[in-house]
Amino acid sequence: MPQFWLLKCEPNAYSIHDLVRDGRTKWEGIRNYQVRNFLRDTMEVGDLGVFYHSNAAPSGAAGIVRISQSRLADPSQFEASAAGFDPKSNRAQPTWLMCEVEFVECFAQVVALETLRAERGLAEMQILRRGNRLSITPLTEAEFDIIGRLGRSFTEAGERGIPAERGQRTRG
DNA sequence: GCCAACGTTGGC
DNA sequence: GCCAACGTTGGC
Numbered sequence: 001m002p003q004f005w006l007l008k009c010e011p012n013a014y015s016i017h018d019l020v021r022d023g024r025t026k027w028e029g030i031r032n033y034q035v036r037n038f039l040r041d042t043m044e045v046g047d048l049g050v051f052y053h054s055n056a057a058p059s060g061a062a063g064i065v066r067i068s069q070s071r072l073a074d075p076s077q078f079e080a081s082a083a084g085f086d087p088k089s090n091r092a093q094p095t096w097l098m099c100e101v102e103f104v105e106c107f108a109q110v111v112a113l114e115t116l117r118a119e120r121g122l123a124e125m126q127i128l129r130r131g132n133r134l135s136i137t138p139l140t141e142a143e144f145d146i147i148g149r150l151g152r153s154f155t156e157a158g159e160r161g162i163p164a165e166r167g168q169r170t171r172g
Numbered sequence: 173g174c175c176a177a178c179g180t181t182g183g184c
Numbered sequence: 185g186c187c188a189a190c191g192t193t194g195g196c
Contacts, residue, residue, distance in 0.1 A: 010194090032179075055194055113195080131177035133193050 003042065004144040005049040006127055007065065007101065008135045016051050016062035016106050024102040027136075028074045029084050031096060035136045039097040042138070043070050049101060050139065050147050052127065058112040061147050069100035107151035121146045 007027065009015070019025055030036060047067040053059055073094035076082040089095040116122050126137040139147075 008194090034179095059195070131193095133178060135193090 003044065003047045004139040004141055005038075005043065005047060005067075006052050006061075006125070006137050006139050007049045008052045008054045008127070010055045011053045011062070012055070015053065019051065019063070019065065019101070019103045020106055022103075024068055024100055026072070026098055026100050028076055028098045030074065030098060030135060031084055031086075032134060035134050036095070036097055038136055038138070039099055040071065043067055043099055043136075045070050048104070048144060049136075050144065051101075053110060056110070058110055058114070060113045060116060061107065061111040061151060063103075063107050063151070064105040064148060065101040066104050067099055068102040072098050072100065074098040105148075105151070108154040111147060111150045115150060116147070119146060119150070 011017075014025065030039065045067055047070075049065045049067065050061050051063045051065050053062045073091070074084070074096040076084040077086040077089045077094060077096045078091065079085055080087075084096070086095055113128075116125070117128055122128060122143055125139065125143050126132050126134065
C-alpha cells in the first residue's frame, strides 16, 4: 500500500518542467526535523506524491511523482561551502536525509491554491492550514485522488487555473 | 516588499 | 527549561 505525500518546491528553484526534463531528481536540502522524521521513518519507495509549486503565480499542484529512493543521506550537509552545511552531522549517522522522486505526470495547468481551498474534500490538508511551512507533508489517499482528478480536469480552453469540469472520474 | 506564522538559537 | 530575538517561509 503506497502512502501519499505533498512535496513543495519553488519553481524558480526547481519546477515540474525541470522534472519532466530530468526524469528523476534528488529532493535535497531539507533542514527541518519534522520533515526529516517523515523521510527517516515513514516514506517508502513506491509512495506517490503531489508536486506543489510554492511562491509561484499561481502557487498550486503541478503534477504527480513517485518516490524512487528513500532514506538517502543528503550530501550537502557535509559540504562546508553548501548552504545546508551542518558541522554537527557526521557520515556514520547523518542528521539530514533526502529522497529521490521520479516523474509520473504533469498537469496541463497548475491546480491553483485557490482551487484547492475551495475543495471540501481538501479542507483538512496540512498545506492549507495557516502558517504551514513543512516542505513535505502526508496526504490521505482521498486527498491525493481529489488533487489528481482536479489536475486531469483541465481542457485546453481553461486558461486561468480553473478546472473546466469536476465530473466523477476514477484514478488511473 | 509586507507581514503572519512558526522554527531555531542562545542567554539566563 | 523558559522565552525573546532572530531567521525563514510563503501567500499576497
